[in-house]
Amino acid sequence: MNIEQNISLKSFNTFGVQAVAKKFIDIKEEKELYALYDNGVFNEDFFVLGGGSNILFTQDYDGTIVKISNKGIQHFIEGNDVYVTAHGGEIWNDLVWHCVNQGFPGLENMALIPGTVGASPIQNIGAYGAELMNFFSSCKAFDTLTGKFTTFTNEQCQFTYRDSIFKGKYKGRFIITAVTYRLFLYSKRNTSYGAIEEELAKRNITAPTIKDVAEVVSHIRVEKLPDPSTVGNAGSFFKNPIVTPEKLHDLKSFFPNVVFYPTEDGKAKIAAGWLIEQCGWKGKQIGNVAVWKNQALVLTNINDATGVEIYEVSTRIIDNVLKKFGIRLEREVNVL
Numbered sequence: 396m397n398i399e400q401n402i403s404l405k406s407f408n409t410f411g412v413q414a415v416a417k418k419f420i421d422i423k424e425e426k427e428l429y430a431l432y433d434n435g436v437f438n439e440d441f442f443v444l445g446g447g448s449n450i451l452f453t454q455d456y457d458g459t460i461v462k463i464s465n466k467g468i469q470h471f472i473e474g475n476d477v478y479v480t481a482h483g484g485e486i487w488n489d490l491v492w493h494c495v496n497q498g499f500p501g502l503e504n505m506a507l508i509p510g511t512v513g514a515s516p517i518q519n520i521g522a523y524g525a526e527l528m529n530f531f532s533s534c535k536a537f538d539t540l541t542g543k544f545t546t547f548t549n550e551q552c553q554f555t556y557r558d559s560i561f562k563g564k565y566k567g568r569f570i571i572t573a574v575t576y577r578l579f580l581y582s583k584r585n586t587s588y589g590a591i592e593e594e595l596a597k598r599n600i601t602a603p604t605i606k607d608v609a610e611v612v613s614h615i616r617v618e619k620l621p622d623p624s625t626v627g628n629a630g631s632f633f634k635n636p637i638v639t640p641e642k643l644h645d646l647k648s649f650f651p652n653v654v655f656y657p658t659e660d661g662k663a664k665i666a667a668g669w670l671i672e673q674c675g676w677k678g679k680q681i682g683n684v685a686v687w688k689n690q691a692l693v694l695t696n697i698n699d700a701t702g703v704e705i706y707e708v709s710t711r712i713i714d715n716v717l718k719k720f721g722i723r724l725e726r727e728v729n730v731l
Contacts (some may be wrong), residue, residue: 396539407447411627415673418459425572427438432542445511452730453702455513463513477578483513495609501530501578503609507616513571516559519554528554532577536569590615619690627696633667633724668692674715
């Protein structure tokens, strides 16, 4: 185990903002976490970093960054069920394509979501009509308070939209080192999301395979979202707000074209990108920060912006949306 001092985090976050970590540890094997516990690392300030795709550093980190880099994917089939276990350091998109190439359906709608496997349950990631909670079986996690590993079931994770127990009650306590997903060999393809249907129609595909769906979703994301390797960003910066039927009725009376999606509990998920665009932010540049021209949900670092600059622009957007629509947007990224 190698503990590095005063390490630049610029290459470890997809925004590409400059920040320095007082200490930095790259974990490639689960057993190394025992040593960190014994050495008292978890008794001081620490932050667990995966792919750095959901983080905004607004200052140097005066603690220890624990980078999770353990790799490995295994699976076993039980009847119509396929249980796929991936280690926390695996790149999420690599896992998706592993499953696609093996013929295991379920995750293809979430192709090209940035980040690592270990971060996927924390935020209950999702895209294009699919959510992790519907395929999550369990995860293995290291308890930094007790120094022991434990397993969380789907129910114990208390998943809700872009949320889990790891973002609330247990925020910062557990380090997820492996996740097991339950997929179904003969499940129906999920192509109901409008953009997927449109792209499949353009390609004259009437009976899509999971590979077709994954390729279409990847194409849509590339068309709409900037590549973090060339344009600093963290994907969707804000959550889509969920409102009551009464609030939706009020919105529709003033804004008939409001974009929304019904939720299973009778509420409505409002497209945050639409709200932001209506406030005139799409494609707008403030200093070194710009709202992406093709998707108003995405904030970009276009010229060595600081984390503070990005945060301040996001605050202005939140204030504008609140004033115009009476809806307070919530940031999806972690801010440090």
